[in-house]
Amino acid sequence: MARAGRTAGPRALVAALIPARNASRVPAMLTFAGCRITALCPADTSLAHSWLIEKHVVMPRDADRAVEALRAEVAAERFDFVVITDEALLLALGSRLAPWMRACCRSSPIPRPPT
Numbered sequence: 001m002a003r004a005g006r007t008a009g010p011r012a013l014v015a016a017l018i019p020a021r022n023a024s025r026v027p028a029m030l031t032f033a034g035c036r037i038t039a040l041c042p043a044d045t046s047l048a049h050s051w052l053i054e055k056h057v058v059m060p061r062d063a064d065r066a067v068e069a070l071r072a073e074v075a076a077e078r079f080d081f082v083v084i085t086d087e088a089l090l091l092a093l094g095s096r097l098a099p100w101m102r103a104c105c106r107s108s109p110i111p112r113p114p115t
Contacts, residue, residue, distance in 0.1 A: 004041070
């Protein structure tokens with residue numbers, strides 16, 4: 001379901017395999033930051049029905065198919081941010097770490113606190 005939205009600002013993909021109520025709060029934070037939002041989640045969730053998202057892409061509940069749906073969406077669209085909102089999807093991604101994910105999950109050194 002597409003919503004009318006802005007044509008400028010960073011694009012964010014919010015993805016959730018089993019979104020909790022907390023996931024539906026993420027679009028508000030990103031909208032406040034000026035982002036345009038695409039949600040990738042199952043159809044029967046509060047995140048899918050948020051009036052703050054511009055586009056909803058249905059994600060299957062099966063972990064393998066959900067990871068593939070995320071890969072396909074990241075390959076098809078250009079996002080400035082990808083936000084994984086639940087542990088189930090994060091675990092599914094971690095257990096299937098593929099080359100395309102390594103490019104998305106660039107590691108950067110964590111600065112050490114001053115002594």
